[in-house]
Amino acid sequence: MSSNDCSLQRTALYDLHIEAGAKMVPFAGYDMPVQYPLGIKKEHLHSREKAGLFDVSHMGQVVLKGQRAARALERLVPVDIVDLGEMCQRYALFTNEQGGVMDDLMVTNTGEQLFLVVNAACKEQDIEHLKTHLADQCEIEVLEDRALLALQGPKAGEVFAKLAPESADMVFMTAKNLSINGIDCFVTRSGYTGEDGFEISVANHQAEELAKILLADNDVEWIGLGARDSLRLEAGLCLYGNDLNNEISPVEASLMWALSKPRRADGERPGGYIGADVIMQQMQEGVTRKRVGIKALGKMPVRDGVELVDENDTVVGKVSSGGFGPAFGGPVAMGYVPTEMAQEGVKLDALVRGKKVPVEVVKLPFVKQNYFRG
Amino acid sequence: MSNIKYSAEHEWIQDNGDGTVLIGITDFAQQQLGDLVFVELPEVGDEITKGEEISVIESVKAASDLYAPVDGTVIEVNEALEDEPELINEDAMANWILKVELADTSDLDDLMDEAAYQELTEEE
Numbered sequence: 404m405s406s407n408d409c410s411l412q413r414t415a416l417y418d419l420h421i422e423a424g425a426k427m428v429p430f431a432g433y434d435m436p437v438q439y440p441l442g443i444k445k446e447h448l449h450s451r452e453k454a455g456l457f458d459v460s461h462m463g464q465v466v467l468k469g470q471r472a473a474r475a476l477e478r479l480v481p482v483d484i485v486d487l488g489e490m491c492q493r494y495a496l497f498t499n500e501q502g503g504v505m506d507d508l509m510v511t512n513t514g515e516q517l518f519l520v521v522n523a524a525c526k527e528q529d530i531e532h533l534k535t536h537l538a539d540q541c542e543i544e545v546l547e548d549r550a551l552l553a554l555q556g557p558k559a560g561e562v563f564a565k566l567a568p569e570s571a572d573m574v575f576m577t578a579k580n581l582s583i584n585g586i587d588c589f590v591t592r593s594g595y596t597g598e599d600g601f602e603i604s605v606a607n608h609q610a611e612e613l614a615k616i617l618l619a620d621n622d623v624e625w626i627g628l629g630a631r632d633s634l635r636l637e638a639g640l641c642l643y644g645n646d647l648n649n650e651i652s653p654v655e656a657s658l659m660w661a662l663s664k665p666r667r668a669d670g671e672r673p674g675g676y677i678g679a680d681v682i683m684q685q686m687q688e689g690v691t692r693k694r695v696g697i698k699a700l701g702k703m704p705v706r707d708g709v710e711l712v713d714e715n716d717t718v719v720g721k722v723s724s725g726g727f728g729p730a731f732g733g734p735v736a737m738g739y740v741p742t743e744m745a746q747e748g749v750k751l752d753a754l755v756r757g758k759k760v761p762v763e764v765v766k767l768p769f770v771k772q773n774y775f776r777g
Numbered sequence: 778m779s780n781i782k783y784s785a786e787h788e789w790i791q792d793n794g795d796g797t798v799l800i801g802i803t804d805f806a807q808q809q810l811g812d813l814v815f816v817e818l819p820e821v822g823d824e825i826t827k828g829e830e831i832s833v834i835e836s837v838k839a840a841s842d843l844y845a846p847v848d849g850t851v852i853e854v855n856e857a858l859e860d861e862p863e864l865i866n867e868d869a870m871a872n873w874i875l876k877v878e879l880a881d882t883s884d885l886d887d888l889m890d891e892a893a894y895q896e897l898t899e900e901e
Contacts, residue, residue, distance in 0.1 A: 438811065442811055442837075443838065444812035444814075444837055447837075629837065629838060702814075702859070703817065704814060704840070706839075727814040727835070727837050729812075734815075756833065756840075
């Protein structure tokens with residue numbers, strides 16, 4: 404089944420998706436697989452039990468080159484890039500003047516350059532942003548000819564080690580250049596499902612061959628964007644556009660862990676990024692709202708946009724992401740509530756189609772994160 | 778002649794011949810919705826009006842409304858769906874959602890037979 408929209412771009416793996424019987428939908432300008440014949444629920448569970456293969460080639464891959472690249476990038480993110488070890492990866496955020504988040508991204512120091520992965524829907528804006536602020540500091544190259552595959556799940560390590568034994572000792576958030584059947588791959592041990600796994604950057608013309616090699620393993624199945632969303636939600640990870648946007652700061656988003664120590668007020672290189680004054684003040688004085696996990700006490704899913712009310716029926720917050728967590732076995736959601744309510748066990752009601760659904764503030768994630776730390 | 782008819786909203790309506798009908802969703806609808814996770818059942822005694830929302834079916838992906846294909850009164854709901862909405866994915870034609878006492882049996886005449894419904898799904 405195809406969306407038949409000619410204005411949509413296709414990834415290098417488009418033909419394989421069609422062959423696999425994927426249901427294609429438009430996403431961020433691409434014709435992408437939302438699910439395969441297995442269906443979202445089974446795809447989700449497969450990724451939690453074995454290993455799922457995701458085509459995430461729609462995401463932007465950008466390289467920053469030059470002596471000053473790390474220092475330059477620190478002007479745009481509240482994250483330690485200068486001291487990011489060789490072949491190490493870090494989660495980062497592009498912030499704006501108001502302290503909001505323009506996008507979230509992954510940064511890897513390959514030794515020679517910085518390798519960035521940005522969200523598909525934000526990539527044009529991000530590239531423009533990088534060019535505006537960093538063009539005089541470093542060389543910016545957008546990798547248009549590369550695909551990105553993610554292999555995620557408890558079996559990912561085993562599957563990958565069979566093909567590339569040198570991957571076995573990689574720990575979470577590190578990178579390696581590996582060869583699989585003669586195909587050059589740039590691999591990071593990371594992902595966005597809460598599971599152990601890898602993200603593999605490969606030349607477009609070899610992407611199909613690599614995907615077929617991975618799919619030949621009995622433990623590997625194609626997984627679509629539908630399950631990718633439910634997996635990241637169960638893992639308590641933010642979706643840009645839902646849980647993060649230009650009006651939400653990293654402090655409000657409960658992403659304090661992503662704000663590196665050396666960039667904080669008492670660090671070696673305090674501030675110095677866009678919106679630093681706002682964000683540092685928030686770290687000092689606190690914020691009025693926070694992102695929390697929200698568990699619906701019934702079976703009815705509480706989805707994004709649903710309002711949260713207190714016992715006086717006053718609207719106090721809103722769900723930013725919500726749905727059903729197949730591994731959790733019930734509805735899962737995240738949302739923003741006043742800081743004083745951002746505590747485990749606080750009971751609220753969600754207004755779903757005019758009906759009150761009792762919910763409770765819970766700790767994230769909904770399922771145990773399963774990263775490989777050696 | 779079959780006692781099962783279909784609505785353009787992808788419901789099947791089984792005429793029990795005693796002024797009552799069973800209403801469910803078709804296999805086509807089930808496939809389009811994907812894995813069901815919740816069925817918001819109407820309440821017994823609810824009056825339903827043709828074309829109006831009577832229930833919400835939630836899949837992993839999204840919430841979809843179920844519209845009344847006839848006028849009448851809800852006399853029974855399939856409570857098994859509260860715990861196992863996936864029964865509909867397993868066999869949509871065998872798992873009814875609600876039983877309705879018709880206000881006017883002639884409502885059934887406005888519904889499609891299987892051939893007409895087949896044609897509709899092929900167009901979609």
